[in-house]
Amino acid sequence: MELTKNITLGVYLPGKSFIHKLDPRTKIIAATIIIILLLLSRSYAAFALSALFIGSLMILSGIPTGYALRGLKPMLPVLVIMWIFQLFLFKEPGANVYFHWWIFEATEAGLHMGNLIILRVLFLFTVTTFLTLTTSVVSLTDGLESLLKPLRMIGLPSQELVMTLVIALRFVLILAEELEKIIKAQMARGVAFDQGNFIQKTRKIFPVFLPLFIGAFKRAEELIVAMDARSYTGGKGRTKMKTLHMGRVDLTAAAGMLAYSGLLIYIIISTEPMI
Amino acid sequence: MPIEVINLNHSYKEGTPFSKQVLFDINLSIKEGEFVGIIGPTRSGKTTLAQHFNALHIPRLGQVLIDGKDTKDKQTDLVTIRHRVGYVFQNPDYQLFAPTVGEDIAFGPLNQKLSREDTERRVREAMSQVGLDYNTLHNRDIFALSGGQKRRAAIAGVLACRPNVLVLDDITAGLDPRGREEILTVIRDLHHHQNITTIFISNSMDEVATMAERIIVMDRGRIIMDGLTRQVFARFKELQAIGLELPEITVLVNKLRSAGFNLPAEVLDVREALGLITAALKEMEANR
Numbered sequence: 055m056e057l058t059k060n061i062t063l064g065v066y067l068p069g070k071s072f073i074h075k076l077d078p079r080t081k082i083i084a085a086t087i088i089i090i091l092l093l094l095s096r097s098y099a100a101f102a103l104s105a106l107f108i109g110s111l112m113i114l115s116g117i118p119t120g121y122a123l124r125g126l127k128p129m130l131p132v133l134v135i136m137w138i139f140q141l142f143l144f145k146e147p148g149a150n151v152y153f154h155w156w157i158f159e160a161t162e163a164g165l166h167m168g169n170l171i172i173l174r175v176l177f178l179f180t181v182t183t184f185l186t187l188t189t190s191v192v193s194l195t196d197g198l199e200s201l202l203k204p205l206r207m208i209g210l211p212s213q214e215l216v217m218t219l220v221i222a223l224r225f226v227l228i229l230a231e232e233l234e235k236i237i238k239a240q241m242a243r244g245v246a247f248d249q250g251n252f253i254q255k256t257r258k259i260f261p262v263f264l265p266l267f268i269g270a271f272k273r274a275e276e277l278i279v280a281m282d283a284r285s286y287t288g289g290k291g292r293t294k295m296k297t298l299h300m301g302r303v304d305l306t307a308a309a310g311m312l313a314y315s316g317l318l319i320y321i322i323i324s325t326e327p328m329i
Numbered sequence: 330m331p332i333e334v335i336n337l338n339h340s341y342k343e344g345t346p347f348s349k350q351v352l353f354d355i356n357l358s359i360k361e362g363e364f365v366g367i368i369g370p371t372r373s374g375k376t377t378l379a380q381h382f383n384a385l386h387i388p389r390l391g392q393v394l395i396d397g398k399d400t401k402d403k404q405t406d407l408v409t410i411r412h413r414v415g416y417v418f419q420n421p422d423y424q425l426f427a428p429t430v431g432e433d434i435a436f437g438p439l440n441q442k443l444s445r446e447d448t449e450r451r452v453r454e455a456m457s458q459v460g461l462d463y464n465t466l467h468n469r470d471i472f473a474l475s476g477g478q479k480r481r482a483a484i485a486g487v488l489a490c491r492p493n494v495l496v497l498d499d500i501t502a503g504l505d506p507r508g509r510e511e512i513l514t515v516i517r518d519l520h521h522h523q524n525i526t527t528i529f530i531s532n533s534m535d536e537v538a539t540m541a542e543r544i545i546v547m548d549r550g551r552i553i554m555d556g557l558t559r560q561v562f563a564r565f566k567e568l569q570a571i572g573l574e575l576p577e578i579t580v581l582v583n584k585l586r587s588a589g590f591n592l593p594a595e596v597l598d599v600r601e602a603l604g605l606i607t608a609a610l611k612e613m614e615a616n617r
Contacts, residue, residue: 059342067346121345238385239424242416243490244440246408265426 057234062125062183064223066190072303073115073188078197080304084311085185091318092177096327101173103321107314108180115188125183126176133172140168166329186223192296195220199289200298213289221277225270232269236262330396330413330493330526332359332382337391339377351377353550355391359528361493364520366541366558367530370572373547375530376419379496382528383414412441415492419499421479430456430474430482431467437490448489455485459515477508484515494526495519501536513540535576538562538597546571563595578602585609 068074073081088104095101112119126133142158150162186194195216202212240262241247247258339352351374359365367375380386381393384400384407395414398405418424427433434455438448456463459481466478474482480500487495497516501509513536520527531537537544537558544561546554548571554561562568565575565583575583582596582605590609596602 056341059345118346124345235423236426238380239418239426240436241385242383242411242418242424243437243486244408244412249407264428 057237058227058230060124060127061227061230062122062187063179064186064226067117067121067187068190069116069188071115071188072306073111075303076307077298077300077304078189078193079201079298080300080307081185081189082194082197082201084307085181087311087315088181089178091315091322092174092181094322095318096170096329097321097325098328099325100318100321101177103314103318104177108177108184112184115184117184117187122180122183122187126179129175129179133175136175137168137172140164140171144168163329170329191220191224193298194223196294196296196298211289213292217289225273228273229266229270232273233262233266236265236269331361331394332414332494332526333392333394333397334358334378334381335392335394337378337381337388337393339374339381339386339388339390341377343389351550355552357545357552357555359526362524362526364527364540364542365529366537366544367528367547368532368534368537368544368573369547370532372549374550375547376498378547379498379528379530380416382494382496383416384410385416408440412437412490413492414494414496415487415490416496417484417487417498417500419502421476421483424483424486425471425479428470429467430461430469430471433471433482434467434486434489437486441490451489451491452485455489458488458519459485460511461485477504477512480504480508480512484512488519492525494528496528496530498530499532501531501533509536516540532573534562534568534573534579538576538579546573558597559595562597565594582606 088108092101092104095104109119112122141160141164144164144167145159145161146163149164151159152162152165153160189197198216198219199213202210202216206212237247245258245261247255250258334355334357337352337355338350340348340350342348351372355378367379369375377386381388381400382395384393384395384405387400393400395410398410400407400410425433427436431452434452435448438451443451452467453463456467461478461481466474471479471482484497484500495516500516501512504512516527516529517540519525529537529540541558543556544554544558545552546561546568553571554564554567562575562579565579569575576597578599579596582592582602583594585606586592586594590606591612592605592609596605
């Protein structure tokens, strides 16, 4: 029983690559731009370019591609269900019909819609995972805080917001560990999580949730005590141990991003959308 | 129920950059009715090894045979194995998940498809075995229990499944001396009266010395010693070298030895030491 093995979101993989050395702000801005462009992409050519770009970044970073994509494994059944729903239920008048039964119709439009949604989810997940894999929690916090600082003027508690976000990210892994413990405890007393078909397995998951949530609340409470004990009072008056500096690598990265964005926007405008 | 481990290797997070091998070529066999202590410093692989005994871990390399059945074999009924090999987790918080004490202890028997009445009987019995009062405690909220009571509830939850083998993972950690002695007495009684095969994991040599007939010493994922308790403790220099603390009484006796007392090196029991030291003193008195 090892659940944490397949969780890559929120995990940091230390390294010495060009990507690891970038200022966290550069990486956050770049990831945001990539995500916005992905949401605007509607053609296969645009996704192909993004795949090429992200793929080469991954090779540059030295992060094993297999590991970066491993986090997708648990999501696979959900993605397949989403795809099937789109295929059969998305309707557009005048679209090519492949298959027809009762109220279900598999159309060409549905197929493309399904593909589009799956591609978006896959890419969004990969980009965010890639960001956390190459950026430690500390620098992620520093970067986000520094980027959101101007919003303090309009009364946005940026430091607190970032702290919440980072804690949420950490809790992905903590909850998975907690879940693993509960499953082990129940397995040890006779629940066969590892036996039975898909539906039987899914049904056994429900009695796990109650203790999981109780455990999560307990963890949150412990965290509050730990933060209080170290006199955490929010962002006001906090200083930084490490200050952020942009360097030549960041400039190179900006140039690379500019080239990619320009090319992608050109493709988005000029190619026929899939739907 | 005999347990056989053959060339077992185990890695965590296999196939990821964080992969780490924690068990290396483990071979051992535990006979029915034995009382085996497993000691070793923290992170020596004790828990990982023990979780192979009730098929919580399934080996990828090597074999684990429980009562002759390979846990890797698709035909093996793992649920039965897990009922027959009871596992008390290192931290009761890992184990207790139901809202009340009674419900938590009933979890195992209910999974064995026992009737309400039989389950009730098992819960009462298990609670009395570990010294928890059924009437006042069975409706108690788990979180309202003290550390010692949680331990007992966790053990009761496992005993209610009526296991043939009991794996106890460092169950006295964080208990006061009296609570510790009480729990250990429960374990000893179970072993003597019901002949339950007991595997007792601990990093306290004091405890293992007085409890186990046989000791397995682990260090960095390997078994480095396996033998009768006295034989293992006779090699105290090696035990100290891997960072284990000798039983306090053994340390005292060895200090006296180096001060010129005529005493054996591997004394493990306080009463035994008392007899030997008295005899040694008398002898010195007579020689004077």
